[in-house]
Amino acid sequence: MIMDAQSIIAKRIASELRTGMLVNLGIGIPTLVANFVPEGIRVFFQSENGLIGTGAPPEEGMAHHTLTDAGGRPVTALPGASTFDSAMSFGLIRGGHLDLTVLGGLQVDQTGQLANWMIPGKMVPGMGGAMDLVTGAKRVIVAMQHTAKGARKIMRKCSLPVTSLRPVDLVVTELAVIAFRDGRATLLETGPGISVAQVVAATEAELVIPKTVPEMAL
Amino acid sequence: MLKGKAAVVTGSTSGIELGIARALAKVRCNIMFNGFGEASAIERERGEIATEFGVKVAFNDADLSKPTVSLKDAVAMIPEGATLMIGGFMGVGSPERVIDELVRQGKRNLTVIANDDAIPGRGIGKLVDAGLVSKTIASHIGLNRETQRKMISKKMEVDLVPQGTLIERIRAGGYGLGGVRTPTGVDTVVEEGKQRIEVNGKSYLLETALRADFAPIHSFLADYLGNLAYALIARNFNPVMAMAADTTIVAADNIVPVGVIAPDHVVTPAPLIDYLVTNG
Numbered sequence: 232m233i234m235d236a237q238s239i240i241a242k243r244i245a246s247e248l249r250t251g252m253l254v255n256l257g258i259g260i261p262t263l264v265a266n267f268v269p270e271g272i273r274v275f276f277q278s279e280n281g282l283i284g285t286g287a288p289p290e291e292g293m294a295h296h297t298l299t300d301a302g303g304r305p306v307t308a309l310p311g312a313s314t315f316d317s318a319m320s321f322g323l324i325r326g327g328h329l330d331l332t333v334l335g336g337l338q339v340d341q342t343g344q345l346a347n348w349m350i351p352g353k354m355v356p357g358m359g360g361a362m363d364l365v366t367g368a369k370r371v372i373v374a375m376q377h378t379a380k381g382a383r384k385i386m387r388k389c390s391l392p393v394t395s396l397r398p399v400d401l402v403v404t405e406l407a408v409i410a411f412r413d414g415r416a417t418l419l420e421t422g423p424g425i426s427v428a429q430v431v432a433a434t435e436a437e438l439v440i441p442k443t444v445p446e447m448a449l
Numbered sequence: 450m451l452k453g454k455a456a457v458v459t460g461s462t463s464g465i466e467l468g469i470a471r472a473l474a475k476v477r478c479n480i481m482f483n484g485f486g487e488a489s490a491i492e493r494e495r496g497e498i499a500t501e502f503g504v505k506v507a508f509n510d511a512d513l514s515k516p517t518v519s520l521k522d523a524v525a526m527i528p529e530g531a532t533l534m535i536g537g538f539m540g541v542g543s544p545e546r547v548i549d550e551l552v553r554q555g556k557r558n559l560t561v562i563a564n565d566d567a568i569p570g571r572g573i574g575k576l577v578d579a580g581l582v583s584k585t586i587a588s589h590i591g592l593n594r595e596t597q598r599k600m601i602s603k604k605m606e607v608d609l610v611p612q613g614t615l616i617e618r619i620r621a622g623g624y625g626l627g628g629v630r631t632p633t634g635v636d637t638v639v640e641e642g643k644q645r646i647e648v649n650g651k652s653y654l655l656e657t658a659l660r661a662d663f664a665p666i667h668s669f670l671a672d673y674l675g676n677l678a679y680a681l682i683a684r685n686f687n688p689v690m691a692m693a694a695d696t697t698i699v700a701a702d703n704i705v706p707v708g709v710i711a712p713d714h715v716v717t718p719a720p721l722i723d724y725l726v727t728n729g
Contacts, residue, residue, distance in 0.1 A: 280541070281681075281684055281685050308681070314679075316686070317612070321616055356592075357588050358589070358639075361611075393637055
């Protein structure tokens with residue numbers, strides 16, 4: 232089966248999930264991660280608008296206006312779900328109770344700093360919960376396409392305003408899995424059918440490349 | 450200090466309370482008269498104070514032994530230029546009836562503290578559409594093209610605050626704190642103009658408390674006393690904002706007898722609520 236870029240990214244990230252984790256998924260590609268939760272793995276998804284136990288969209292005609300995800304889309308609440316106010320929701324995020332957040336990205340630099348909330352003069356939507364999520368979650372994974380219209384997004388230094396001083400842990404694209412440890416970017420895996428040389432060509436950041444770099448196991 | 454503010458003076462149609470109303474009017478505070486008495490005498494007193502001190506004086510005969518008020522009168526209490534905290538997340542859990550009435554009464558020059566501006570035609574978006582908001586303090590406006598347009602054309606001031614910081618600043622306002630120290634925003638554009646504090650070797654920003662003149666709150670249930678319970682994610686900012694405004698007004702989906710909400714299920718206790726908007 233040939234997968235599109237977004238599905239490759241989402242499925243690879245889903246393999247990071249472990250039973251019992253509290254996980255927050257951002258809007259866009261991150262939302263797709265929920266479609267690829269491995270069999271037998273049970274996680275709690277948090278929506279920062281005040282829900283733990285977020286489930287799939289409801290059947291046609293079963294949506295309720297007080298049950299949406301943080302992007303305003305109708306969702307369901309799974310058995311065992313809980314609701315709470317925004318102070319607790321961000322207490323969970325900032326207080327180290329959130330095991331994993333998956334977010335979209337505009338740029339990531341080689342130390343792992345993420346820019347994902349504004350393009351000065353062009354796009355100023357507000358940071359919403361992004362700054363708190365990157366600052367507070369135990370583990371931060373960025374889900375994004377490797378380049379944008381040919382422009383490289385994994386850079387030496389972000390040219391856009393950063394989201395947090397805290398570096399992200401992992402970036403997953405359709406071309407590569409890159410980890411950030413000790414201020415350096417290490418290429419862990421390549422995408423399906425992608426060579427190390429192709430990743431290097433599409434990446435501005437300086438990559439640490441181990442002797443063997445396996446292909447993503449999807 | 451009270452000039453241009455609005456004071457509701459209960460029992461103010463006679464006696465000491467009338468004296469208080471006159472004293473407030475003297476310092477140019479607008480007055481909402483309240484009490485029982487002969488209509489013509491109240492009207493005479495109202496006119497006299499308005500003329501003598503050049504302030505707006507309105508009369509409402511609501512029985513405030515119960516904190517109930519009609520939708521029209523609730524919104525009439527809110528002066529132009531007021532700062533409002535309005536609950537809701539993308540319009541879910543916003544007091545739609547109060548918002549519609551704010552638009553109908555055309556209350557201009559509002560400062561709105563809220564998570565987001567929803568979208569045009571929904572929730573707080575309706576206030577933006579009607580041009581009633583001069584400033585918004587929010588975490589996200591990206592889905593409201595009207596707010597973006599007004600921000601770029603400088604018709605509206607927008608102060609963007611990280612969501613977790615925004616709710617904590619509101620909580621601080623309601624909990625008697627001067628502010629909070631948060632790691633969110635350190636070394637980003639959010640830090641500009643703020644005090645940075647080191648605690649045990651970690652950096653935090655000092656984020657100051659927020660308060661409002663009025664908080665129109667939405668709840669799923671309200672009992673006659675004003676105890677509140679919320680539905681699913683319509684809770685969001687509402688219970689926190691209910692503590693952080695000088696006057697808290699509730700528009701509930703369902704008004705129920707006292708006792709229907711069990712003590713353990715009350716999220717916002719009745720004494721926090723100043724007014725309960727009646728149905729119909």
